[in-house]
Amino acid sequence: GQQVMQIPQYQHVQEGEDFTTYCNSSTTLSNIQWYKQRPGGHPVFLIQLVKSGEVKKQKRLTFQFGEAKKNSSLHITATQTTDVGTYFCAGAQSGGYQKVTFGTGTKLQVIP
């Protein structure tokens, strides 16, 4: 079955440093979504990428979808303590029912 891996599993950064998490799928994806889960909270949708090579920005967050539609990344510029949490990618397979497989997640800790 489809597998979606994320690296790193954990990341500690000093406040103000940049952070990147990478997502790799074993199969070609129809689209990819990113979610953020604050400590003690539930995953919340951030963004969806659909096109090959697509890049989207949300303030300090930059999301990329690979040319082959098998990988994606989330980059945070100048992290803040409010960025703390676990970031998940979720890849949707092609087809009538686009099964979504979540990545293993990257837990970000920001040291003030």
Add this chain to the structure above:
Amino acid sequence: EAQVTQNPRYLITVTGKKLTVTCSQNMNHEYMSWYRQDPGLGLRQIYYSMNVEVTDKGDVPEGYKVSRKEKRNFPLILESPSPNQTSLYFCASTPSGGTFATNEKLFFGSGTQLSVL
């Protein structure tokens, strides 16, 4: 307020004692799904439902049952819980039948932390 409501928030039980975790959404969503979250494994899908009376297995369905008698409710049933089902569980829903069209996103409940002793 549009939301997905899960109950209970925390549950401690013993091996073999049947339990049900409830999930309800007030957004008239067709698609509902259950996930379990374990460290290092991310969110894994247990069961999903594309509409009333339509359910199907996800990636880790063993030891779980679900039903979808009404559009708004999607309970998760553990007939005989075991310690390896200790986990954080999330219910989620989305408007369509899971086609995940542009910017169609999953709405998650607040989660149920289950401990099976």
